[in-house]
Amino acid sequence: MRLKAYEGRPAAVTRAGRDAVNAAMIRHWCEAMGDTNPAYSGPDAIAPPTMLQAWTMSGLTGRPGRAHAYDELLGLLDEAGYTSVVATDCEQEYLRPLRPGDEITFDSVVESVSERKMTKLGTGYFVTTRMDIHVGPDLAGTHRFRILKYTPRPPAGRSRPDRDRQQKPARPRPVVNRDNAGFWEGVRHRRLLIQRCTDCGTLRHPWLPGCSACGGPDWDTVEACGEGTVYSYVVMHHPPFSAFDPPYAVGLIELSEGVRMIGNVLGVPCDKVRIGMPVRLEFHEYDEELVLPVWRAPEAEEAVA
Template sequence: MRDTSEASGAPKSLEQRLKAFEGRSAAVAGVGKDPVNGPMIRHWCEAMGDTNPAYLGPDAIAPPTMLQAWTMGGLSGLSGHTGRTGAYDELLALLDEQGCTAVVATDCEQEYVRALRPGDEITFDSVIESVSDRKTTKLGTGYFVTTRMDVRVGEHLAGTHRFRILKYAPAHRPARKPPAGPVTRPRPVVNRDNAGFWDGVRRHRLLIQRCTACASLRFPWLPGCNACGCPDWETIETSGEGTVFSYVVLHHPPFPAFDPPYAVALIELVEGVRMISNVVGVAYDKVRIGQPVRLEFQQYEDELVLPVFRAGGEAA
């Protein structure tokens, strides 16, 4: 059915139809799939490498940045009353009709009001806060859609989460021309926080940081200790021994100076830290988790030196 203006009976413009979604509820009294709980907090902290003691023990709180996690349904979806109104799906369908079939998340903002603790039952309300005017970006032309979610425990607001997407029609891009000259490998971004690491690599030394207060080792290089917060540190040279902790095989997209497929691995050094690098000495489909590897340095073009890891055998 065609949407018309109540005042004149004339069809509403697309902009009017989009703006009409502003302020509409996307979810009312939604219920979190799980209460705040210790195992999810532990998994989050392990993934983030966050060892803050506030997230441990009987008086633990949840990391504030987990705010959205308690409202998500995972692969199996939310069970019970989710409070979805359908307004958000209607908005996206309208944009699909206009050719804005692609979507990318652009940013989020979170405000924390009170700490969440294991056992807290989460409810949430979500509203379509704004739909932008038509915007042209490098990705294409479309609309920024912002939703605001208020997360509560009982009647108490715990935090607010704003999430913004760009729903757009992909821009037409002419076919890429092959490079006219020799293709060089991308250079690492060197700044004041990691310059010492790259200086060591140029000298064929793999250096990691050690906190002078708590002796925690860390990689990648950071300006302060993520275990105790101390800003002072020293360096130690690694032995170069390690194992493949995890890996992926890159098939696409092709990129100048790289020749897919190739393996990119997360290497766990014997010192206990992990770093991302390439595994050499075996075919990409022979890389295995647990495979022993040893550091070596490879030179690319004239001046670029990078640490890589040579496979030393199959996993046990």
């Protein structure tokens, strides 16, 4: 297959991290994530492993240069009619702790191109790139990022052309894996479940295979009471995507239980959302298969974004 010929070819040019691993970025990350693990502060501090990609980012002024082979691959898919793209998942592997002062380099390759797949969004190909992050000669970690390049599937069950034009495409589905399947099963039953470490009692979200406070692998769940406040938020205008109706507010919600999660903020105009605003949990059915938790400000009852 012609697309398979791109496997193993560069997806981005080799670059050095814009900044060395440093305590200031580690502190900001931990404050934003609410992570108080003592391993990330003090004279022997390490960087949180989940910051791996942060050290490769170029900021708002630029991005790592894509390699010709990767642009050529995406161009072939565009020419064949697979013009839409959606990010599906990413995964990281941590091989060496990063410490303040480490200088990183990174490169990226096209790791795999799938066979043609039929999905609920449409027909297309999954393209996986792998970024390798090094400190000197040592491989510190890998970051895999997977997208679906696809042709959108036309709406089904609509016989009248005017109704076809009005039908929205399906909202993207959350990526469900073995680590978070219990969370989404709870959502399906209209329960918002929070992981709790059975060793130290620390609550955590998003769901993880182990405790970030003590490293314990065992856990159970507690059900959230459904009350929270807006810790931070953004108002989405771009990029346009026909499954959504911009502008709309996406909030980082601090639950009464102390963990934070992301969700749409409803009930007030998006330009009226404010940090500290109280919100309450609702479950919204977007279609016959998709239920998502959303957060409604109690002052008004308005249509879902």
